[in-house]
Amino acid sequence: MTVDAPIADGHPLPRLNDPARLRTRYAAEARFRIYGVAALSIAIAFLFGLFASIISNGWSAFLQTKAHVPVYLDPAEIDPDGKRDVSRFGLADYTKLARDALSKAIGLPEKQDKATKRDLKGLLSRAIDVQIRDLVVADPSLIGQTITVPLLAHGDVDSLLKGAIDRSIPEERRQLNDRQLQWIDKLTADGVLKKDFNAGLFAYGASSQPESSGLAVALIGSLFMMLTVALLAVPIGVATAAYLEEFAPKNFWTDLIEVNINNLAAVPSIVFGLLGLAVFINFAGLPRSASLIGGLVLTLMTLPTIIIATRAAIRAVPPSIREAALGVGASKMQTLFHHTLPLAFPGIMTGTIIGLVQALGETAPLLMIGMVAFVVDIPSSVMEPATALPVQIYMWATSAERGFVERTAGATIVLLGFLFVMNAAAVYLRRRFERKW
Amino acid sequence: MEHQVVHREAIGAEPLQPATIIARNVNVFYGAKQALFNVDVDVPRNAITAFIGPSGCGKSTFLRCLNRMNDTIPICKVTGKIMLDGQDIYDPDLDVVELRARVGMVFQKPNPFPKSIYENIAYGPRIHGLTRTKKELDELVEQCLEKAGLLKEVHDRMHEPGTGLSGGQQQRLCIARAIATRPDVILMDEPCSALDPIATAKVEELMDELKENYTIIIVTHSMQQAARVSQRTAFFHLGKLVEVGDTRQIFTNPRDKRTQDYITGRFG
Numbered sequence: 001m002t003v004d005a006p007i008a009d010g011h012p013l014p015r016l017n018d019p020a021r022l023r024t025r026y027a028a029e030a031r032f033r034i035y036g037v038a039a040l041s042i043a044i045a046f047l048f049g050l051f052a053s054i055i056s057n058g059w060s061a062f063l064q065t066k067a068h069v070p071v072y073l074d075p076a077e078i079d080p081d082g083k084r085d086v087s088r089f090g091l092a093d094y095t096k097l098a099r100d101a102l103s104k105a106i107g108l109p110e111k112q113d114k115a116t117k118r119d120l121k122g123l124l125s126r127a128i129d130v131q132i133r134d135l136v137v138a139d140p141s142l143i144g145q146t147i148t149v150p151l152l153a154h155g156d157v158d159s160l161l162k163g164a165i166d167r168s169i170p171e172e173r174r175q176l177n178d179r180q181l182q183w184i185d186k187l188t189a190d191g192v193l194k195k196d197f198n199a200g201l202f203a204y205g206a207s208s209q210p211e212s213s214g215l216a217v218a219l220i221g222s223l224f225m226m227l228t229v230a231l232l233a234v235p236i237g238v239a240t241a242a243y244l245e246e247f248a249p250k251n252f253w254t255d256l257i258e259v260n261i262n263n264l265a266a267v268p269s270i271v272f273g274l275l276g277l278a279v280f281i282n283f284a285g286l287p288r289s290a291s292l293i294g295g296l297v298l299t300l301m302t303l304p305t306i307i308i309a310t311r312a313a314i315r316a317v318p319p320s321i322r323e324a325a326l327g328v329g330a331s332k333m334q335t336l337f338h339h340t341l342p343l344a345f346p347g348i349m350t351g352t353i354i355g356l357v358q359a360l361g362e363t364a365p366l367l368m369i370g371m372v373a374f375v376v377d378i379p380s381s382v383m384e385p386a387t388a389l390p391v392q393i394y395m396w397a398t399s400a401e402r403g404f405v406e407r408t409a410g411a412t413i414v415l416l417g418f419l420f421v422m423n424a425a426a427v428y429l430r431r432r433f434e435r436k437w
Numbered sequence: 438m439e440h441q442v443v444h445r446e447a448i449g450a451e452p453l454q455p456a457t458i459i460a461r462n463v464n465v466f467y468g469a470k471q472a473l474f475n476v477d478v479d480v481p482r483n484a485i486t487a488f489i490g491p492s493g494c495g496k497s498t499f500l501r502c503l504n505r506m507n508d509t510i511p512i513c514k515v516t517g518k519i520m521l522d523g524q525d526i527y528d529p530d531l532d533v534v535e536l537r538a539r540v541g542m543v544f545q546k547p548n549p550f551p552k553s554i555y556e557n558i559a560y561g562p563r564i565h566g567l568t569r570t571k572k573e574l575d576e577l578v579e580q581c582l583e584k585a586g587l588l589k590e591v592h593d594r595m596h597e598p599g600t601g602l603s604g605g606q607q608q609r610l611c612i613a614r615a616i617a618t619r620p621d622v623i624l625m626d627e628p629c630s631a632l633d634p635i636a637t638a639k640v641e642e643l644m645d646e647l648k649e650n651y652t653i654i655i656v657t658h659s660m661q662q663a664a665r666v667s668q669r670t671a672f673f674h675l676g677k678l679v680e681v682g683d684t685r686q687i688f689t690n691p692r693d694k695r696t697q698d699y700i701t702g703r704f705g
């Protein structure tokens with residue numbers, strides 16, 4: 001016997017608002033939210049930890065101890081012949097002038113033994129020689145006058161004032177002896193030794209002493225490379241993307257090119273360095289360490305990023321706009337330049353800046369083409385040797401001296417600052433040019 | 438040949454001007470797939486011709502042949518002959534840009550440029566060099582807006598974005614843009630399908646005025662619209678032109694069974 005039972009009897013419909021089901025669903029949702037918040041908190045904690053460590057290590061790099069002493073620019077030492085001959089100025093012993101000035105500031109007698117002289121000299125940077133000479137060369141009329149010069153203190157003095165040298169360790173193992181400590185304390189109390197803004201960090205090139213080494217060469221090198229990348233990669237990348245998107249026939253070859261561009265974007269950057277070494281230095285014979293080569297290598301590296309971003313931006317322009325333009329009789333090229341590219345501009349800008357930011361932070365390929373050189377002179381053209389910001393960080397990071405450690409972190413702050421500014425610019429440009437209508 | 442028979446002019450049709458567009462034996466292929474089969478049609482001057490038919494039957498495809506918009510689809514191939522005022526528009530010597538200035542197009546979804554109302558209309562004349570001075574251009578823009586019945590609504594915000602207008606206003610802006618290049622023919626692909634009835638009525642009214650000076654072809658899914666605005670109607674089915682004739686005749690006395698079925702709503 002078959003009974004036609006109503007469906008609801010055999011398969012009771014679940015009651016709506018069944019409390020048990022609701023509870024499990026709410027619990028699952030709550031759990032998911034907690035996971036999300038936890039993940040975000042961990043990410044923020046890491047980021048915060050990173051910034052805190054870099055800033056606490058590096059902020060002191062922006063200060064530099066200097067001894068503000070009146071230096072007598074003795075004509076007998078600088079210009080004994082009285083001819084004001086600039087080439088003669090280089091032979092003078094400026095260190096002696098500086099030492100005399102310092103000794104006067106401390107109040108030491110004029111006659112001094114060798115050890116005193118050595119200790120006095122140990123308070124000042126070796127770079128003061130050049131520092132004073134440059135003043136005299138720039139303005140020979142200063143000779144014979146007494147001028148107050150902010151003389152660079154020795155790196156050890158700087159470290160002491162920044163609290164990085166422990167006074168309690170025994171004298172023979174300390175960088176500064178007891179007498180020097182006494183002098184430093186007196187000079188500090190008199191306001192002669194004090195910490196100023198470290199303009200030298202942005203003005204000096206490479207140096208073996210931390211107090212006279214700076215980022216100038218790296219900054220200029222990075223600037224030159226960014227200019228090279230911007231001038232080459234942007235037009236080439238945008239033109240390539242526009243051609244591939246709007247004009248190129250869709251066939252085997254363009255597919256192949258597309259696949260390869262995507263692959264190139266994933267090639268490890270050091271490979272581009274090898275390529276640069278082989279092509280630009282060994283084959284084309286361009287000078288090693290020149291920022292032009294760095295720029296060319298980074299251009300190659302950045303191109304795929306810019307092409308991919310530009311293609312995506314062009315593709316995101318609604319086809320209806322293109323049809324509208326073609327419909328009123330605009331040519332393909334007019335459509336591209338009058339409508340598609342302007343509408344894709346924010347996307348292109350964002351992609352470009354992301355590419356530039358990548359290039360700015362790149363180290364490995366630059367090592368391959370010899371941009372790790374010890375470059376003292378600030379390059380005046382793209383053909384002269386230079387370094388780059390991240391390379392400079394790498395080089396300083398390999399030195400153990402306290403002055404270099406703080407500079408490593410300081411330079412990192414500068415680099416992060418640039419990256420931050422560029423990213424902010426990308427966001428700003430996107431907002432500014434995004435058509436809201 | 439069947440299609441030659443069905444193309445005979447309807448007896449008692451309103452006197453129409455001679456054809457401005459003559460299509461013969463038009464076949465269109467998307468890759469290997471054929472979308473249109475041996476289409477022959479004459480489109481009379483200064484009248485509205487409606488293309489009707491079920492979805493996917495090739496109305497848009499044929500319309501896009503008339504201003505060679507299909508050129509932009511790489512896989513699309515067109516054979517046959519289409520003459521505009523005695524000139525073969527698929528002649529390799531013919532410049533497609535010139536053609537598109539003479540054969541304007543209005544799309545299904547209003548697609549003003551994301552620029553000002555003024556710029557939307559001034560763009561076409563500017564790239565074709567139709568005006569010499571700023572004053573001439575200003576006048577042309579006003580004229581076009583006036584003809585599109587939009588001037589009163591927008592005269593005080595000519596430099597505001599065209600995308601800020603209502604859907605119906607946008608579509609009339611697109612019509613104004615299309616007539617700014619001084620075309621002979623205006624193609625409209627379902628121009629009212631995104632509009633409400635009031636905006637639709639306005640556009641239809643506008644088309645009625647424009648037909649004095651322009652040859653208009655409209656693709657529409659609304660039988661009522663075709664009956665209301667057009668003088669001639671062409672019925673497409675599965676890529677074939679089934680029947681073409683005077684609108685009144687098509688709707689009251691279709692010759693083909695399929696036309697009959699379609700207009701009575703039995704399929705489509």
Ligand SMILES: Nc1ncnc2c1ncn2[C@@H]1O[C@H](COP(=O)(O)OP(=O)(O)OP(=O)(O)O)[C@@H](O)[C@H]1O
Pocket residue numbers: 467472490491492493494495496497498499510
């Ligand atoms: N770009 C294209 N690529 C390939 N096939 C296409 C393309 N455009 C249209 N087709 C095909 O051609 C045929 C006709 O399409 P068409 O767009 O002309 O139809 P329609 O009559 O305008 O339809 P609807 O009323 O839905 O707009 C369809 O089968 C469609 O799939």
Ligand SMILES: [Mg+2]
Pocket residue numbers: 496497498626656
């Ligand atoms: Mg269609």
